Amino acid sequence: MALQLDAHPPATPAPRKTRPPRSGRLSRIDAKYSPYLYIAPFFVIFAIFGAWPLAYTFWVSLHDWDLLGTDPTFIGADNYTQLLVDSDFWHSVVNTLGIFVISTVPQLLLALWLANLLNRHLRFRTGWRMAVLVPNVTSTAAVAIVFGVLFGREFGMVNWMLDLVGLDPIGWKSDRFASWVAISAMVDWRWTGYNALIFLAAMQAIPRDLYEAAAIDGANRARQFWAVTVPLLKPTIIFCVIISTIGGLQLFTEPRLFHSGTNAIRGGPMRESQTLTMYMFENAFAPYYNFGYGSAVAWLLFALIAIVAAINVLIIRRLGAGARPKIGGRKGGPQ
């Protein structure tokens, strides 16, 4: 019986050389401050590439700022009030949320299922595990272009196959819902394996004896999965949901490259699949060059991500609470 296959005895710490006693200010300063120095690079980089652009974007969003212009004028919250009544903005919000929902939900469920399969004793286990990550390693641009061709109106393979079975071709790029589906397919293809590996890692940390106990109690595989695996994966699921929320709501490359030709940034002639980030780009850069307005879109996107992430976490917490198994308290492995 393979118990705790993946658990290793704790690594014995390397025998510590007794340090020669060093007195003097230098070593005290070293001990006191060098940890700060070691963690500093992250915070310095975050300040430069994270906090500063955030603050600057906010500052820009309060201005009427032509990208090429030299004299932006301060207009307070005008950009925001305009944006809240901008139908194209809300259209892009709906698109973003729509694509997010139809890509993230099946993606995470599929990932969970895949992870569960990979967690069994398979031949060539490492090979399978690596294989699910392959889509994630390919370049987004290449994926988007290939999918863009697959879903082409006239020369696309998907419509060709529909034609073979006698169905009418679908305007994958000019029908709103169809374009959401096509883009979601792209996102799922790329990210399912990635999430599956994260779930797999978390599954392996679940002690085997929980399953044995469940099996003795008469739970079959499916029951074990829902009663043991899923509840114990809750923190990981929350993590994946938040990461997917951030990624999903910032979706840009896939829908942008899905459309080619003039004005691809609109995501179709009637903005069928224009996401928020595309709308931001359209305003801040070509063809409007309205930097202030674009920045306001960026800040509202930030707010939206925060809201959606919070809602998601709340939902997941609720779901998990009801299904918590009694044996869940015995976390911690064999005694």
Add this chain to the structure above:
Amino acid sequence: MGTFPRHRLAAVALAAVGALLVTSGCGGGDDAEDGTTTLTVDVFGQFGYEELYKQYMDANPGVKIVERGTGGNLDEYSPKLTQWLAAGKGAGDVVAIEEGLMVEYKANPDNFVNLLDHGAADLKGNFLEWKWNQGLTADGQKLIGLGTDVGGMAMCYRTDLFDKAGLPTDREEVSKLWPTWQEYIATGEKFKAANTGAAFLDAATNTFNTIVLQTAGNAQGYHYYDTSDNLVVDSNPAVKQAWDTTMAIINAGLSGKYGSWSDEWVSAFKQSKFATIACPAWMTGVIEGNAGPEANGKWDIARVPGDGGNWGGSHLAVPRQSKNQEEAIKLVKFLTSAEGHIGAFKAKGPLPSSPQALEDSAITEATNAYFSGAPVGRIFGEGAKTLKPVYMGPKNQAVRTEVENAVRTVELGQRNPEQGWQDAIANAKKAAAK
């Protein structure tokens, strides 16, 4: 491992970081040591400068020229250029500016070197007057760019598809088929009835653009904005007339609906999926690039329906952020000289904006083998000297985008012509207000 003193490790780390900062800080120091200057030229589409660069580099051994962006489309190029200019970094030493965007760049002339300060005034006679004026700021004090090409118009067509449809293939006879757009539509209907498996034209947006520039050029000389920069999309009869003509083309089912510049459009070229495309002179290079060598000799060029007109054409400018301004200005002057215009024309077909070049036998007698030996110089050159340009207002590109999009929605059957027209007006107003 544990024996390495900790403070020494910290010192090493610090030194490494320091070294990194120093080296990256000096990263900008280019090849000045060996005495050569590298000039970066940013373009889109096909400018046809390769041979000219070689000539220039031979004559100026200290200069190395690198071109970026060939074959790319304007929609991708212009945001990049704008970002470079806004950031004050990244733009080439010489940049191409398309006429539709010139208005916006001209509004902020300090991003560019004023070529009048560098003796460009003497060159005025080398350019068609309106082309020269396009590069000039409203007050006439600053010259942003020197003209490259103009977009004299014609109609390119596939002789093999015309033959298949039982239509004449000779360019003179084909030109006689369509003195007006109505007759172009009538020809299209005949073509369609012959069921060749190809559409009559590529995309209604391309045709619309051609027609609107024609009708506007021949009427008041402006389309979306009047010359006082008021938005007149809804009140300018030239725009509505062009719209209605385009709707007739769509209604007749003549368009292949291949969104211009999209991947499908390129595939449609390769797979001979449409028979005609409105082609400004610069488009001939694009057609050759997209349709590839397999279609060599299958294309030909006839007159455009209607009365000539201008679509497109660019300027070359030197951004103020360039570190090699003097050298860049020299290169711009060379590329926009009569000799430069002729060289570019021979390579990729953009029509000169220099009257001297237009009269040169190298242009007037030029033929294009790819287009069945069509006398491109004569076809395009004829109208170029007399054509009336269309005035472009401050948000021209954004407004044009909205109107073209409305055309596209009708073409794809998402909107009927009346709804499309309402969309065009509403969205154009919104875009102009942004």
